[in-house]
Amino acid sequence: MYEITLCKAITKEEEGRYLEVPFPMPEKTERIDVAYEIIDKGAVTSVVDLGIRDDSRVRGWSGGARKSFYLTVEKATPGYLPGSLKPGEWAVLLGGYKIAKTGCEVKITIQFTMREPRWYKGDLHTHSNHSDGMYSLEEVVSIAEKHQLDFIALTDHNTVSQNFCFPKENNIVFIAGMEFTTHHGHCNFLGVADPVRDFRVSSSEEALAKVAEARQSGALIVLNHPHCSFCPWEWSMDVAYDCVEIWNGPWREDNQRTLDWWQQQLSLGRKIVAVGGSDVHRPHPFIRHGFPTTWIYSEGRDTSSLLQALRQGHTFITYAPEAPTVHLRYRDKMMGDQACVKEGNINTAFTGLAEGDHIRFYTNRGLAAEHIATENIQRYQVEVKNEKFLRAEVWRKFNIPDVIDAYLPVTISNPIYFNTKE
Structure with a gap:
């Protein structure tokens, strides 16, 4: 298992938009766990929706209802599709639902569990x-x-x-x-x-x-x-x-x-x-x-x-x-x-x-x-x-x-x- 951290700054002007944070899906991935944290720059709390896509389609969307999800070949968090974790460019999907005037930063943590005999x-x-x-x-x-x-x-x-x-x-x-x-x-x-x-x-x-x-x-x-x-x-x-x-x-x-x-x-x-x-x-x-x-x-x-x-x-x-x-x-x-x-x-x-x-x-x-x-x-x-x-x-x-x-x-x-x- 190994982990990567991605950060995405979202401005007030991006409120109402869908944003992507790309990442490479490694070969022989057995499971991915994705979690995110919203870090506001002021007193107002931002609301950012969460989802994911693979290289051909959206694989899940939980809006602001979840802070984390997982995917495997056969199982996934409700709201997400299990299936192939094929290598290629994937992306965490973010939705700028309500963004503070001062903007916010989204910290995304992705854990990869690798297939091994x-x-x-x-x-x-x-x-x-x-x-x-x-x-x-x-x-x-x-x-x-x-x-x-x-x-x-x-x-x-x-x-x-x-x-x-x-x-x-x-x-x-x-x-x-x-x-x-x-x-x-x-x-x-x-x-x-x-x-x-x-x-x-x-x-x-x-x-x-x-x-x-x-x-x-x-x-x-x-x-x-x-x-x-x-x-x-x-x-x-x-x-x-x-x-x-x-x-x-x-x-x-x-x-x-x-x-x-x-x-x-x-x-x-x-x-x-x-x-x-x-x-x-x-x-x-x-x-x-x-x-x-x-x-x-x-x-x-x-x-x-x-x-x-x-x-x-x-x-x-x-x-x-x-x-x-x-x-x-x-x-x-x-x-x-x-x-x-x-x-x-x-x-x-x-x-x-x-x-x-x-x-x-x-x-x-x-x-x-x-x-x-x-x-x-x-x-x-x-x-x-x-x-x-x-x-x-x-x-x-x-x-x-x-x-x-x-x-x-x-x-x-x-x-x-x-x-x-x-």
Whole structure:
């Protein structure tokens, strides 16, 4: 973040005029905050209106009602339009409504928050009272903020009304969604407010056509809980999807079956992005927002950037919002990327570990290495030779009387892939 200060003197003769104070919008701006102060030269108070334009249109006007405003790609102060913060010449707009005879000076402060890659965490599978959930949208926001989630996808069953009334005045990135719910499987359509005109299907051909329609509209497709005991994906697996939900709600045998299937597919040479989602509907001791949490390494804090990073596989899953994190690196390549390496060492790092956590590394040959954590932060170099991929899991012993006494995963990474050709 950095800040600039602009000053504009306004004379009595400019009363009733609209004035511009130009400034350059830097590249890779994620958010701007504009505030102004009117400094009078005498005892009479001047009234100066406030607004802003980009290089092609007025983006907002609040008159004398506000002393500050902000703009981002997806949100803005009421009275202002969210949207692209494209580089170029912008201008703060001033209106000389009532100017003292001695004139005044307007001091304008602009803060630029720059886009920079970092990790964002959230929940990609939730329900509200717009379908069969119990939570209002305001309650969803409150819970997400409580767990310090950065984003949340509302994926109500076969409806999109929630996408048009998500509360704006908060810091949560809302990802528009719909859970395409059929008698033979569920999948999420993410990133588009109204991805299909009709959800009803009665055959595999119709289901695949509906998924194709959503994808054509720009939606990211996630196959949900494909090995669920109650609602598995029974349509063709040849459907064009972007991700698979390998972790749905609390860890259970259904998730383990999907994890095993995913490992098999990766070993066959397929590149499949794994994600998680709580599938929360109502208050429950174990099914809660952010349990599990999907982490995304994104260039920006907006839906488009987050979903682009998700498509690239720059993501890992944890059992809760506060849990061990994982990083796999080979030079400038990370999870989801393909590195050109036939033989070499992959740098790995874990934070938030508990003593006794089991750290496991998998390749297409199966379990490649296992370590027991002795410290909160652990780093390892994993040697690979002619492998297709490397991924990591962290397992922890949970002992809750009368509930569970077992090792369960707390972190699952996506793979870093290898091109072993010379």
